Amino acid sequence: MERFYFDLYNTENQIDEEGQLFPSRERAGAEALRILHDVARDEMPEGEHRRITVKMLNENREQIFEASLTMASLWS
DSSP states (O other), rough: OOOEEEEEEEEEEEEOOOOEEESHHHHHHHHHHHHHHHHHHTTSSSSSEEEEEEEEOOOOEEEEEEEEEEEEOOOO
């Protein structure tokens, strides 16, 4: 098992100090995408653009994966 860290960048930057153990990079990458999905669902934009980014770091705190989502919600 290897420890991975998931730093979240949205309206507030949240640096993961504890990390989580996963059996592979691929499983950790799936967790990064799940985090992105959950944050996007909880932060539906109202008439503004919002970018959410999850950066995944390895045990040495080196970035190895990044996933971003840009959302916009506008009335016509």
